[in-house]
Amino acid sequence: MTQKRDEVKVTGVTECMRISMTSEATSFVIAFATLLFVFSLVSRKISGTVVTAPMIFVAAGLLLSPEGLDLVELSAGSSFVLLVAEVALVLTLFADASRIELRALGQKGGLQNRLLFLGLPLVIFTGTASAAVIFTDLTLPEAALLGAILAPTDAGLGQTIVNNPKLPIRARQGLNIESGLNDGGAIPFFIFFLVLASGEELNQPIGTLLSLALEQIGFGAFVGIALGLLGGWLSGRASRAGWTSELYHRIEFLALAITSWLVADGIGGSGFVAAFLAGMASGAMGRRVEEEEIIFTEAEGSILSLAVFFIFGVVTATRLSAIGFSEIVYAVLSLTAIRMVPVAISLIGTKLHRETVLFLGWFGPRGLASVVLLLIAIEEAEGIQGLETISLVVTTTVLLSVFAHGISANPASEWYSRRVAALPEDAPELGEVKELPARPEFNAPENPQGNSREKTQ
Template sequence: MTSEATSFVIAFAALLFIYSLVSQKISKTVVTAPMIFVAAGILLSPEGLDLVELSAGSSFVLAVAEVALVLTLFADASRIELRSLGQRGGLQNRLLFLGLPLVIFFGAASAAVIFTDLTLAEAAILGAILAPTDAGLGQAIVSNPKVPVRVRQALNIESGLNDGGAIPFFIFFLVLASGEELNQPVGTLLSLALEQIGFGAVVGIALGLLGGWLSGRASRAGWTSELYHRIEFLALAIISWLVADGIGGSGFVAAFLAGMASGAMGRRVEEEEIIFTEAEGSILSLAVFFIFGVVAATRLPAVGFYEVVYAVLSLTAIRMVPVAISLIGAKLQQQTVLFLGWFGPRGLASVVLLLIAIEEAEGLPGLETISLVVITTVLLSVFAHGISANPAGEWYSKIVAALPEDAPELGEMKELPVRPGLNAPEESMTGK
């Protein structure tokens, strides 16, 4: 292991141990685990105490980030399943099928106007990177019983599926921007992008259906122990990712669709699998936030006025306007629309997609601008959404309490499992 990786592992493990000792106390405050790990990364970076140094383009950093995203994509798709999109009264289809493309479009258009040095393809990459939301940064909202189930589940399902939905856009725009730089024909670029997406989809669906069927048969026959049921969950996600990547497809598309396909086969998402996401999976997520802090610290001196302006717009208008448009006709209160619009935090997926862009399109002229904007936006989101989650939940719960019984917000719908948060107290994690 290189000295760079060794110093990171030692620092991260020590921080994880210390945080674990006081995690229950911290969970009762507005301070979240991502805040702490990002801040620690900044503090220990070369710009701070100079104890940890990481390069955004290093293979070690990319490997940790990719595995974290693969497990998140598979877990979320498996947990939520296709059937969730057919729930009557749900708002998730509006947010996913109309809101998500509009967020990417508004993000790209705003980037093209504010950063005139970006090509249209580069602006679109930025829009796609910042489109996925991370409910883990606002866990107090999606697990708050005072927030109506219909509203909670809209954010829960949207966050679980929109990262997988944004990845094909990201792949397409990244291939387009890289090809334009090399003066490749548009037809060739389209073919390459569709090839990556298509191969990933075929591998993911095939392995997900097969794995889900085998898992169900083994579980019903009583052949699988709880421990190895968790390992099986990990293995299927990793296999899908690596097989697709090995044949020229997108491993992320494969992992996402494998999780969805295994759920469609009736594969049960057991409590131990949710605990897996909350334990082993969360360790990787926190590692990504720590890496993000270290990498961000070295870029912060270069952040300028326009990067901050775009970051603020990304967390407000670029998110809120598409959400409002997608909810036209749902007859929701203005406060509900505002609430849904605000809680679109940017986190894990945006960080990983940025690292992939740095790795795959190193010579892209607009890459530095894209990096600075994403770093600024995620940094603001980690703290703004983490701090505001509890106060906003209390504010909105008072509004809900005053609504008539037949208000659209109060419509009944099935509540799906919530991805365990990185700062959830013990009671919420165990369901007690």
């Protein structure tokens, strides 16, 4: 009889949790869909102002949260929240990697290699060292995990800069390629430090932890490259044979991104590494993936990215009171010295002017990737003692970045464009490089795909 009552109790609790999760998801979807519709109506009107879409969706999340109007309630550990965030990052990783040609990494005069292969590791190292000094309660692996989470920049938050024709192509393309690829480049570091921090709590041998991290990265890379090459080849053959309609030719890359993620995750690999490399490999079959082909993947990713910013606002509202002076100090350093010094070091020898180095260093906004990596850490490493500190620091940094970079984008662009106009014709900033398509802005007033293609022709 007691066992039966226990079974009924467990069933009741499970049912209540299911109903609660359904209610949370329903209220979120209604609120987000309404906000998305209203924003769509005025998106062209606010384009060019200091107000950006991420700012609006984060602010709306804060307003509608339990700390505000109490219309939407979400938990950072919710499986629904994690699913939305993961899909958004998967589609973004795939689309960005598809858009950036591998040949672009080798083009003469480009700044991307310096920013990616020297700047990114230095940002992680500097962020780790700063966290270890400021937060003495963090272990070294936990400090490194924080550094890795805040290393990638958000391409969507920086598109106002990348799409501004007043700015020199060399600087714009450096930021475009860096922001498109550094989130994928930071993920292996994140995986390694997450495994290391988690294993330290469980007293696992370093050899075992290293093997587990390499296994996740290796399996993810294998699945991503294999499915990307196969998918790109099949897509090309079907397209040339006239078997695929235009509509489904666009959808197939969306399917390839999701498949790569889930297959890699299913065999113990990193789905994010798989999605990133699948996007890169899909364009390696003798042709570049055109904007029209990934427009569905890109559109879905953009919508889900806004959903993540809305979720971020809702979840952040309950944490604002816990943010202390140390978190604010680190957040300010993360957006300034921790980013700017490594960028300056990576650009030594380019002879770029001080204003250019400062401009490139400032525009490294933190956003989608950092939020998603934090949610994954919360989900997979609950035993990490410093997780609360890491969570507060990442939340503070992203919140500050969304508004600081959004508000400063247009004024800083005008300031820098005036500086560039005064430079001599042989200034290194004015060197010619091939302009690649950039991710469309959240509230772009025109069709960005069309503009990007015209520039590359």
